Amino acid sequence: MSGGHSTYTPTNGFTKWLDSRLPLIRVMNDNVTNFPTPKNLNYWYTFGAILTFCLAVQLVTGIVLAMHYVASADKAFASIEYIMRDVNYGWLIRYVHMNGASMFFLAVYVHMFRGLYYGSYKAPREILWILGVIIYFLMMATAFLGYTLPWGQMSFWGATVITNFFSAFDQVIPGLGSGVLEWLRGDFAVDDAAVKRFFALHYLLPFVIAGVVFLHIWALHVPGNNNPTGIDVKGPQDTVPFHPYYTVKDGFATAIFMMLFAVFVFYAPNYLGHPDNYVEANPLVTPAHIVPEWYFLPFYAILRAVPDKLTGVLLMFGAIGVLFFVPWLDWSKVRSASYRPVFRQFFVLFVIACLALGWAGAQPAEGAALLIAQVGTFYYFIFFIFIMPVVGLWETPRKLPESIAKAVLAKNGHAAVQPAQ
Numbered sequence: 001m002s003g004g005h006s007t008y009t010p011t012n013g014f015t016k017w018l019d020s021r022l023p024l025i026r027v028m029n030d031n032v033t034n035f036p037t038p039k040n041l042n043y044w045y046t047f048g049a050i051l052t053f054c055l056a057v058q059l060v061t062g063i064v065l066a067m068h069y070v071a072s073a074d075k076a077f078a079s080i081e082y083i084m085r086d087v088n089y090g091w092l093i094r095y096v097h098m099n100g101a102s103m104f105f106l107a108v109y110v111h112m113f114r115g116l117y118y119g120s121y122k123a124p125r126e127i128l129w130i131l132g133v134i135i136y137f138l139m140m141a142t143a144f145l146g147y148t149l150p151w152g153q154m155s156f157w158g159a160t161v162i163t164n165f166f167s168a169f170d171q172v173i174p175g176l177g178s179g180v181l182e183w184l185r186g187d188f189a190v191d192d193a194a195v196k197r198f199f200a201l202h203y204l205l206p207f208v209i210a211g212v213v214f215l216h217i218w219a220l221h222v223p224g225n226n227n228p229t230g231i232d233v234k235g236p237q238d239t240v241p242f243h244p245y246y247t248v249k250d251g252f253a254t255a256i257f258m259m260l261f262a263v264f265v266f267y268a269p270n271y272l273g274h275p276d277n278y279v280e281a282n283p284l285v286t287p288a289h290i291v292p293e294w295y296f297l298p299f300y301a302i303l304r305a306v307p308d309k310l311t312g313v314l315l316m317f318g319a320i321g322v323l324f325f326v327p328w329l330d331w332s333k334v335r336s337a338s339y340r341p342v343f344r345q346f347f348v349l350f351v352i353a354c355l356a357l358g359w360a361g362a363q364p365a366e367g368a369a370l371l372i373a374q375v376g377t378f379y380y381f382i383f384f385i386f387i388m389p390v391v392g393l394w395e396t397p398r399k400l401p402e403s404i405a406k407a408v409l410a411k412n413g414h415a416a417v418q419p420a421q
């Protein structure tokens, strides 16, 4: 996987025998234990490991939930209550899965903003980034499908609103949108057929995500990690073996992350959810405000920022779609924003715009919230299609360190110490 030269030598008869048949230990040695990793990775770099942990938690808890859940419009809601009250530790498994989705998105947003800040999408890591965007898209699909399963009011109305997006295509070809909509739902409305197929797909997609994560890490291991300076590794003096240096750092960060996770699960398990989802789905009663989960709010704000439905839907998908082109939109020769004083300020504004969009998405689409959603949407797109290329050409970056090793020494106050030649 590393694509480089192997550092593994089998030491006994068994490992020699195994190595010539299935070089499992060699692959682990070259890609995990001894994988040369830049020595300056900071805590923002622990989120890849945290995400792997989140995916595993969702898979394990999801499989256990599926043993008790009933995918039918009649029984889904009651089966969730059964899990919560009667299944041994069912409440714990469900709360971990429910809050696990939020923790997963929290981690993925940190991971993505980190990638944007350090320019990790730039050559030679374009495919790594694109695989990440595919994972993100699959995560959104999985979370949406999962949220419909408890068959509460928000499940039902959320599913109705989101599937209704497709009806916007009636504006392009009359009948096209409603045809697709009926095909997706398997009925004229979100009902039993929809619950069954959403459950099947919600079970399937995490395994697809796991497959894409494998490719993502493979694509990471060909060029190796980027790092906070954004400069390339020049030799062994710039790296340390992944184990024990980063196994310990990643393990420590994951433990801290688990504490935050536990605070939600044990002290505020419903804080991130919506109370209406404890009311069984009722097609005859529309909730006063239909709001998605927090991690979809910025996109919801973009959707509602314009009055025209089709334009809103296209902008919303465009907001995700533009991420695929980021490696070619940034024309700067320098990767890391730490050395790009102008881009760095626009990046901070971008983070603020995303947070503001998130806030606006939770409000009714009127007055100040609507205005903020419009300004935020404008900045979101301008950032990618104008600021990124233009600032990349025009700004003068700060002087880059000569090597990762020298940057580390300078940071620790040993700038004058030169290694013996």
Ligand code: HEM
Pocket: 044, 045, 046, 047, 048, 049, 051, 052, 055, 108, 111, 112, 115, 118, 120, 121, 125, 128, 129, 131, 132, 133, 135, 136, 209, 213, 216, 217, 220, 224, 225, 226, 227
């Ligand atoms: C299930 C979700 C994901 C998992 C398990 C995952 C896993 C990882 C791991 C283990 C690393 C190496 C450690 C690190 O840099 O943190 C990594 C790096 C990276 N990931 Fe992900 N990732 C996920 C989602 C994403 C997404 C959604 C994106 C972007 C849209 C992304 C973009 C990147 C990039 C650019 C790097 C290289 C960072 C660098 O070397 O500077 N990843 N990922």
